[in-house]
Amino acid sequence: MNFDNNSSSFITSLGDDELIEFINKLSQEKKSKRGFKSQDDNLQERDHDHLEVETDVDTELDDHEELDVNKIFPPSSPLKAPSSVPIHQDKNNNISVVGEKEEEEEEEAGLKPQDGIELEFGDYATYFKEKQKKQQEADYNYKEWDANRRRKQYKEQIDYPQIFVNCIIHVTGRTEPDITQLHKLIVLHGGKFLHYLGAKGNATHIIAGKLTPRKKLEFAKYKVLKPEWITESVSCGKLLPWMDYTLIDNDYGQTKLNFNRKAQTLEKSDNAGEKTSNDDDDDDDEFGLAAASPEETDLTQDPMVIENNDNQQQIDAKNPDFLQIFFAKSRLHHLSTWKSDLREEFFQKALAKLRERKSNIVSSAFKKSSSSKIIFHIDFDCFFATVSALNQPNIDPSKQPICVTHGGGNADIASCNYVARKSGVKNGMWFNSAKKLCPNLIPLGYKFDEYDRISKIFYKNLLDLELDSVLPVSVDEALLDVTSLCTGGDDDDETIIEQSERAMQLAKKIKKTIFEETDCSVSIGIGRNVLLAKLALRRAKPDGIFQVSDPIHDFLENIPVKDLPGVGYNIAQKLAKEFGENSDFSIGSLKQIEKQKLINMFGIKTGTRLYDYARGIDKTNIDISSNPQDFQRKSVSIDINWGIRFDNIQQVDMFLVSCAKEMNTRLAKINKSGSQIMLKLARRAPNAPIEPTKYLGMGDCVFCSKSARFGIATREIGLISTESKSLFRILNVPPTELRGVSIQITNLVDDSATSSQMKLQFKKAEKTPFTTTRKEKDQVTDNVSSPEIQKISSTSSQYDVPNDVHSSLLKELPADIRQKVENQRQKTKPKISNNNSSLNFNNNNNHINSHEIDWEVFKELPLDIQNELKIELKRREIPILGKPDTPTKRDYRTSPSKFHLQQIFPESPGEKAKVVRVLSPSPRKKRKIIAADSAASGSIGNNTTKIKPPPLNFEELNVDKGFLDELPASVRNEIIADFQYQQELKFKRQKFQETEEEFRKIQKKLQQPRSIRITSELYTQLLGTRTKPPPRFQFTSSFTKIKELIITWIRSTINVGPHEDDFNKLMEFIVELISTKNFTKSINILKIILVNVQIEKKNCDNYKGFQEWESRAQMLKEFITTEFEKHNIIYEL
């Protein structure tokens, strides 16, 4: 029994409690021969194990030597008589037997409202999670039970050969033997039984008796096998080659070869709006899971189904399965996933091609005239709309306006056909507004699997052409370099006309083939570069081919700039505004603008690009193999801006964990890890309504983001989730205000490319935890690569959590964050730490944890596993009892000093420091932190745009000089507080701008022309003068900035009053102004203060603060009056 790599990452992904449960379970389990964990690394798998562990706490498995069958399968359970079990269909359209009873019990116990209590969402959420869990759990329990039974029955232990380890098998439809039997066979032989096909295509195999044509398409990406594969494999005691049992034997292998794209989704199509189709399309059930297909629906008498329908409550991000449900139905998610998969696929192809070319030595006879290419831009006409309308006999897309959308109302239109476009309907529009433009607009549902299928045919055809290069732009769109196909063999003899002619013929051929194979029309644009091809494509649409012929200027002249790639609303607006033309600013006009002017307006790159585009120049390269690095994926991110509604931070944390899991899955899929993480949040804009127009939408939002470094490339769920939670706290957005979350991982490293690091090293270290091996530098991650450090770093955050976190929140935090906060809290207390043993003092929580582990049993585990677990425990700072002198301890102490480690507490009286986190900021980072520190302690007069944050109560600033990179928690806290404060300011500023606008309007309404006139006069005057700002206010050079500064200052301190120092600085500034005869300016500042103090009055929670401000303002006013009198000036406000 041994852990493999993935087990390691599995255990590191567990929460502390889970880990402990895991250990305890393992201890009891060790006699069983079965490895606990199969190697699969995907989410589902993790969940499974995770759940097994979890369930152990409150089930009876603790004592499973005496396992009572009835506890798992109560007397009424059908499993008592497995062979005669009635088939039972659950809501997922999967026939389930095992676990059925639990589900029912659970319903009774937890789901059905009892005593007339309304079912709350929390119950629902629990229920939903529980259901999944129970399904998986039941499999495991069943296995245990069966083993037990056999043991008793045969008085010996017969283990079934675990032939299906690594297999995740889904059974669908009618099979012989039936699903119950198959389920048992699979589970008993080590396989995972997948009750439903999630959106992520986790199943490795699908077993089916026969397939409807529709299912055939749907399962095209899977190994769909006959049930005999299972039964015969079992009777042979080994895994038989699945190829001999394929159900779809005609094209599977081929498809697989050409399109190694992984299954993305098995989302069934909706038929929203008019239910026009009665074919074998499946409708979604509410949960985005597999739906009932016609031949099975007769079995759907399960109360479960009804129950679920009753409980179709709001599905928002609080639901633990929200991500899957959401993604399954999100068109943009599909679009993005398809795109990156295609990019990856073609990237790999290009690499292969490159290798091949290299081994063929001669790479010449290629690339003859790179200057003159022929590029095709090919794209399906209104892709989603066309495909969704296929096989819909009642609809004629050439006459009726159609669109693809989820529902009516404010649902987005993904795509609409050209009939609808005539009425002004556009992609991305909301259905309601479109309906106004086009009253008979017909809504159609999404058919993601169809889009995928058509797309595959499309790309297969393109590949078959053996072009110079194919660059996927989207699921329905690609750029082709067809130069060599159009230039033929003879070099220079060809005229341009001949080339064009060939290109045209080729385009026609492609168009025809694709139409024949898909029933969908493509349009093709042909040009000498990507730009021209794109513009030509636009002209070609719909259902056409257009070739840009050589005097390209005529062609370009009247095209609106908006059509240029990279020119969107903003740039087009800016151009139109600047040059006074009405909205359709053409390329012809763009050409008139000087290069420098464009650069000034849009920056160096955009400016030059616009300039070139106007002249038809574009050097974009579409050949992946010519420079693969350019086409490497550089980031992986998850964005959710729909359904984000949280009540408290715990829910946010849970959600972030789901995201981390998803992130891990995605990274694992492409074998990459990243060393930098960014959390981006959308916060409801100050004046936006709590609930926006679009149901569960994000509405108008303010965005903020913060990034951090792991110090090492990773995809560990634990690290990602911990870091995101940490960042979330830094960004300080109230959970109720949150409307969008995104996590991005960058600085990607290929697993294989960095053999010296991460997993391999990690594994090595597991095996020999006593030796400290010399690590090579990790190129990407700032020289941190020691496995010990990597492990510790789960507790790392670039920033620590501020210590004003409410204590009720604390206990909800993951242990490692909690630990940090606790530590910091301790630290702010008077020194008591020095003579304490960490076991008693430092790790209160963890000490409790460690008692939960049965150390006696732990000791009986195989040594290597013990070691592994010890490392993990150590990483989490859970003390290892019963064996105090653990070797892992030494590892910390002997860590090379070049690593920057955080000293928090002495581990034992004699020892020096305890390493809590590792962070290796780049030199810049270091500077930045230090700089931020000084900024935070500075005040308004410093040469910085920062305003001093409200007084923070960090009395002690014990800077530990020994660790340059790491500032003590208290200082870090200040930095974080400062950052949060800045965020708050930013947000308030925005809020203020709106308030200010309102204020101005009110002023106008009240007919106070005089005040306005004076104000604006003063403003113009001030803005017009270019006096150097006085020294003390050097940080701003323009009056608007000063104004803004003062406004934010007031706004942020209206509850506490101005800080003495700041106010003094201001007074100095005024004195300076007056002495330099800047009278107007001083009056103006006074005005701003007076006005804004009053404005803020209504936002003020603490009247005292306002009074403080008001009195200061009066003081200033008097001061100015007196000063002015000295100069014989009388002013008027």
Place this chain on the structure above:
DNA sequence: TTCCGATGAGAG
């Protein structure tokens, strides 16, 4: 100059 982090635009 160069690098970095935050932010935004644009694409399908």
Place this chain on the structure above:
DNA sequence: CATCGCTCTCATCGGAA
């Protein structure tokens, strides 16, 4: 009921050495 507003890349900007 509604509704499923993703995700990647490049550019810009301001701040820091």
